[in-house]
Amino acid sequence: MSPSPRPTPADDLSEDALPEAGDNAGPLFTITELAAEFDITPRAIRFYEDMGLLTPARAGRNRVYTQRDRTRLKLTLRGKRLGLSLQEIKQLVDMYDSQSDTVPQARAFLGVLEQHRRQLQQQLNDIEITLEEIALHEERCHALLSEAGHAAD
Template sequence: MPTSRWTISDLAQEFSITPRTIRFYEDQGIVSPAREGRQRVYAARDRARLKLALRGKRLGLQLSDIRALIDMYDGPGTTEPQLRSYLSVLNRHRESLSRQREDIDETLAEIAEQERQCLALLDGR
């Protein structure tokens, strides 16, 4: 049965995350649940923003980039500026990951060389 209101437990279960994670995103201003007594009640907007934040996290984006991208969708106008900004963030992130991969490849090559030298020394004894 579709709903337009969710509890923290509902969202935690739906996205396979902990309530603490949702509270973190609340502290960061990404979601802003209403309160009914002591219970947090999340609207469709909160659910969508949480989903986008988790997607950004899976991509390895910085929290500041995630928040800026999500906040852009709340603004007026067309989606073109948001999409261009998102492409820019994705390109920067891809470049960063490519540099990290190069560093890792170099480190793995150095480890292989050190292992080869160690084995050669052990064989020479």
Template sequence: MPHAAVAEVSTTSPTPGITYTISELAREFDLTTRAIRFYEDCGLLSPQRAGRNRIYTARDRTRLKLTLRGKRLGLTLSEVKELVDMYESPRDTQAQLKKFLTVLAMHRQQLEQQMADLHVTLDEVRTHEKEAKRLLNSP
């Protein structure tokens, strides 16, 4: 789903009983197993254990998908965790949506500032290019 919001996907297990290995998730999402373990250490994923093996549920898979979407939106992992946890809880949906809008507004402002900074930098580069070309063409 292109540029979908973090909150669009329910984190309830659509197909209970289906499980995944860390390698299967790594392949599916084009990640390293180390990255998946890092997300686990951050509290974003909580696989079950069978001896030394991790067993990921459909819920873990969905949380991983939402984590990657949040990263694409520019959210920090702590913001992603807060939002994903919020949508799993039975709390008031209005408060959840307001928090999500606040986070998105902050990131939009940051991106707009970065874009303005990039435009200024590009203008400076163009000016230097013109000046260098002028100097090359002058006798």
């Protein structure tokens, strides 16, 4: 069994609430700072921007990210770790971003998670079947080598 991946800032559950839409108070971040914090490349952040997941302001030619952008990036990275598509992540982050009733948001997120759980369970079943087939072939090879008088290395 492989060790679980080390926690990243995207795993921190303490700051899930997005700041208000017009709230630009608070710290501002550069693309380099966010890339370093979340251990991703600036190109990845620009890609998420191109996909509409982030909408930083501009200060001249530089992107300026607010706490709200940072939180959206955190949620995006968490969604990727869960195996969600960028389209699913965008829908969920946009719902989360709406600051409206959280019950429909929670139901929608639960539905997406249930679907991914089913997909992962099917993949796990497929992997287990494949591993059983490999074990069977290994046993047959060992038996053939044993019969031929050659021990397997």
